[in-house]
Amino acid sequence: MDVLKKVPVSEQDPKVRATNFKEVCLGYTKEEAMEEANRCINCKNAQCIKGCPVAINIPGFIEQVKLGDIEKAYQIISESSALPSVCGRVCPQESQCEGKCIRGIKGEPVSIGKMERFVADWARENGIKPNGAQEKINKKVAVIGSGPAGLTCAGDLAKLGYDVTIFEALHKAGGVLVYGIPEFRLPKDAVVQKEIDNVISLGVKLETDVVIGKSTTIDELMEEEGFDAVFIGSGAGLPKFMGIPGEQTNGVFSANEYLTRSNLMKAFEENSTTPIMLGKKVAVVGGGNVAMDAARTALRLGAETHIVYRRSEEELPARVEEVHHAKEEGIIFDLLTNPTEVIANEDGWVSGLRCIKMELGEPDESGRRRPQEIPGSEFVMEVDTVIMSLGTSPNPLISSTTKGLETNRRKCIVAEEEFGKTSKDGVYAGGDAVTGAATVILAMGAGKAAAKGIHQYLSE
Amino acid sequence: MYPIIRAEELTNNIFLMEVEARRIAKACQPGQFVIVRTDENSERIPLTICDYNREKGTITIVFQIVGASTDDMSKLKAGDAFADFVGPLGCPSELVTDDIEDVKKKNILFVAGGVGTAPVYPQVKWLHEHGINADVIVGAKSKDILILEKEMEAVAGNLYITTDDGSYGRHGLVTKVIEDLVAEGKQYDVCIAIGPMIMMKFACLTTKKLNIPTVISLNPIMVDGTGMCGACRVTVGDEVKFACVDGPEFDGHKVDFDQAMKRQQMYKTQEGRAYLAAKEGDTHHGGCGNCGGDK
Ligand SMILES: Cc1cc2nc3c(=O)[nH]c(=O)nc-3n(C[C@H](O)[C@H](O)[C@H](O)COP(=O)(O)OP(=O)(O)OC[C@H]3O[C@@H](n4cnc5c(N)ncnc54)[C@H](O)[C@@H]3O)c2cc1C
Numbered sequence: 231m232d233v234l235k236k237v238p239v240s241e242q243d244p245k246v247r248a249t250n251f252k253e254v255c256l257g258y259t260k261e262e263a264m265e266e267a268n269r270c271i272n273c274k275n276a277q278c279i280k281g282c283p284v285a286i287n288i289p290g291f292i293e294q295v296k297l298g299d300i301e302k303a304y305q306i307i308s309e310s311s312a313l314p315s316v317c318g319r320v321c322p323q324e325s326q327c328e329g330k331c332i333r334g335i336k337g338e339p340v341s342i343g344k345m346e347r348f349v350a351d352w353a354r355e356n357g358i359k360p361n362g363a364q365e366k367i368n369k370k371v372a373v374i375g376s377g378p379a380g381l382t383c384a385g386d387l388a389k390l391g392y393d394v395t396i397f398e399a400l401h402k403a404g405g406v407l408v409y410g411i412p413e414f415r416l417p418k419d420a421v422v423q424k425e426i427d428n429v430i431s432l433g434v435k436l437e438t439d440v441v442i443g444k445s446t447t448i449d450e451l452m453e454e455e456g457f458d459a460v461f462i463g464s465g466a467g468l469p470k471f472m473g474i475p476g477e478q479t480n481g482v483f484s485a486n487e488y489l490t491r492s493n494l495m496k497a498f499e500e501n502s503t504t505p506i507m508l509g510k511k512v513a514v515v516g517g518g519n520v521a522m523d524a525a526r527t528a529l530r531l532g533a534e535t536h537i538v539y540r541r542s543e544e545e546l547p548a549r550v551e552e553v554h555h556a557k558e559e560g561i562i563f564d565l566l567t568n569p570t571e572v573i574a575n576e577d578g579w580v581s582g583l584r585c586i587k588m589e590l591g592e593p594d595e596s597g598r599r600r601p602q603e604i605p606g607s608e609f610v611m612e613v614d615t616v617i618m619s620l621g622t623s624p625n626p627l628i629s630s631t632t633k634g635l636e637t638n639r640r641k642c643i644v645a646e647e648e649f650g651k652t653s654k655d656g657v658y659a660g661g662d663a664v665t666g667a668a669t670v671i672l673a674m675g676a677g678k679a680a681a682k683g684i685h686q687y688l689s690e
Numbered sequence: 691m692y693p694i695i696r697a698e699e700l701t702n703n704i705f706l707m708e709v710e711a712r713r714i715a716k717a718c719q720p721g722q723f724v725i726v727r728t729d730e731n732s733e734r735i736p737l738t739i740c741d742y743n744r745e746k747g748t749i750t751i752v753f754q755i756v757g758a759s760t761d762d763m764s765k766l767k768a769g770d771a772f773a774d775f776v777g778p779l780g781c782p783s784e785l786v787t788d789d790i791e792d793v794k795k796k797n798i799l800f801v802a803g804g805v806g807t808a809p810v811y812p813q814v815k816w817l818h819e820h821g822i823n824a825d826v827i828v829g830a831k832s833k834d835i836l837i838l839e840k841e842m843e844a845v846a847g848n849l850y851i852t853t854d855d856g857s858y859g860r861h862g863l864v865t866k867v868i869e870d871l872v873a874e875g876k877q878y879d880v881c882i883a884i885g886p887m888i889m890m891k892f893a894c895l896t897t898k899k900l901n902i903p904t905v906i907s908l909n910p911i912m913v914d915g916t917g918m919c920g921a922c923r924v925t926v927g928d929e930v931k932f933a934c935v936d937g938p939e940f941d942g943h944k945v946d947f948d949q950a951m952k953r954q955q956m957y958k959t960q961e962g963r964a965y966l967a968a969k970e971g972d973t974h975h976g977g978c979g980n981c982g983g984d985k
Pocket residue numbers: 320321322374375376377378379380397398399400403404405406407410411412440441442443463464465466467489519520523625627628660661662663667668669670671673
């Protein structure tokens with residue numbers, strides 16, 4: 231065994247997986263996990279912990295994996311993380327825990343994420359559940375949104391004994407974990423639903439089909455329904471469009487629409503009663519994780535799929551692993567290319583995407599080199615579907631209907647980082663609703679912090 | 691689950707259901723809508739709130755069978771339940787949110803086409819309860835598909851019914867009635883037109899000529915109904931709006947109807963079209979057979 235390299239993890243063959251929605255990465259076996267655990271040198275001043283937004287005791291849990299005591303390892307992870315089988319799959323580890331690992335200086339870092347996933351999956355398969363509260367506290371907390379932020383906050387408060395109700399606008403709990411991130415990266419029934427069931431098993435109530443700001447308001451929840459505190463974890467779900475001509479043509483989707491129909495509405499299943507338009511040639515505009523997910527979904531639905539991105543490969547904001555997987559599966563990358571117009575045929579359907587070639591100029595405010603148009607380089611890509619994946623921002627539904635809730639210029643709710651306290655008494659917030667689109671682990675961390683803040687507030 | 695208290699077929703292929711949904715019944719206003727799912731695997735179907743009873747905690751919906759999902763819905767009976775029933779979504783009608791004293795000074799005309807009678811009803815009723823009597827034109831293809839006539843009669847100022855085939859009331863399209871009323875000397879400060887897209891489009895062309903500001907209610911394809919997917923986007927003036935959160939009511943003289951009609955066809959497969967032709971046919975007022983789900 232080469233100690234400089236990670237123990238390889240088995241994956242579905244790219245050609246096979248390009249035609250199915252089963253999980254790409256198959257995960258470690260116990261033997262593999264134990265072997266990988268041996269690569270960790272149990273640093274005294276472990277840098278990896280500093281890279282993890284929720285500061286999991288990484289050497290601590292790895293030590294238990296080494297010994298083969300997976301249950302103990304799970305307990306150590308659970309002290310800091312409520313959704314380890316999710317984070318082990320979707321955390322950008324290369325820039326977080328693994329990015330800081332000592333092993334990474336000379337060789338590959340320890341495969342922390344894959345081990346975390348193994349431990350969490352093992353615990354789930356062996357029926358290990360978080361422990362509920364010993365004593366009930368007679369106070370009610372409302373949690374808005376059932377994404378990672380809301381689920382974590384609700385779980386932590388329930389463990390402390392609070393009477394918690396989650397309000398979710400959609401018909402199913404899970405936030406981006408169920409409607410955004412595709413099945414082949416994060417299985418819905420096998421993984422996400424089980425995590426949600428765990429939270430519910432702590433005594434948390436879940437009310438779906440409630441849109442806060444419409445069905446009822448935060449003020450009503452507090453004044454009429456007796457909630458003592460509220461956590462807002464409503465995410466950043468409002469899609470951006472480019473504003474180019476032809477964008478309202480049939481066959482132009484936001485990534486949110488495309489992924490929601492595929493994931494939440496199960497359009498990918500054969501004989502689904504809630505189908506999606508199947509394109510033959512699809513252009514996905516954008517270069518983030520969301521773009522990769524949309525592209526790989528379109529590919530699996532049978533389309534030739536292109537990523538159209540205005541900067542170069544180096545600037546792609548998506549995780550390296552996802553770009554790598556996308557390439558393996560046969561996604562074509564049209565880099566340094568920017569759409570200028572969607573072209574429609576006479577039926578009003580997309581028939582092409584007019585693009586212009588770009589080159590990189592001087593660095594801009596973000597430190598990345600600014601893409602500039604190359605004059606006269608316009609060309610038309612023949613496509614029948616265009617998926618816009620240009621980022622999202624928080625939905626104003628809640629901020630516009632809650633008295634005294636401050637937001638910033640980017641429509642994000644203003645909340646203190648330490649405990650998620652907002653400008654309104656008794657109201658806390660965290661996750662994408664506060665930061666704008668970010669990551670699962672940051673949302674989770676914010677949910678945890680706010681649970682502490684709410685506990686403090688209600689203990690006063 | 692959301693229990694169905696009452697279910698009846700109003701006329702050929704048009705159904706009324708009263709559903710228990712306490713939160714919505716408490717919060718809703720005329721002009722808003724709900725999204726319903728029949729069961730775990732169903733489409734999310736947007737439907738306008740046609741009536742509400744705050745004491746009983748119920749919402750009334752009226753829908754027409756136009757495709758597979760509405761067909762499934764029509765099979766539900768009193769005692770059954772919807773898996774999901776979410777709302778109230780969208781903005782309330784401006785007549786409800788504007789200063790009531792201003793509204794009282796206005797001569798208001800409603801134009802309802804086909805099932806569009808259902809969403810018009812709660813607005814006329816609300817105005818009636820606030821001492822305002824609006825004129826209402828109801829258009830249908832023929833007498834046997836007219837709905838809510840008695841209910842509307844009770845709350846409207848003047849009710850003008852017209853049928854395309856002349857089998858009842860006046861003879862001709864709603865646009866002709868608008869022109870006739872104005873020619874007879876009626877003056878209107880605002881018109882609210884709700885019905886199939888094609889009817890709203892032509893009603894707007896007529897009211898534009900007559901200089902009557904007009905509000906219409908759009909029914910594009912929707913998924914979430916909360917501003918998350920952008921499926922419902924429409925062009926109004928030079929702006930792109932999301933009908934589910936910015937609407938569904940818009941200035942009819944600014945809406946790009948041709949684009950909206952095309953977008954509504956998005957999920958219509960060949961199969962769907964065939965189904966539509968077989969099932970729907972003559973319930974359509976405006977008769978284009980091409981406007982997808984109409985209200
Ligand atoms: C396609 C896609 C791929 C991604 N891939 C990754 C990845 O690989 N790794 C990673 O770390 N991150 C990834 N992310 C980002 C990550 O999913 C988010 O940062 C995270 O989910 C944010 O969590 P949250 O709890 O703040 O909000 P969300 O997960 O967005 O949940 C918010 C919930 O609140 C509900 N809600 C909103 N408004 C209301 C209201 N008014 N009333 C009631 N409920 C409401 C919403 O319906 C939703 O269920 C991805 C995101 C997307 C879209």
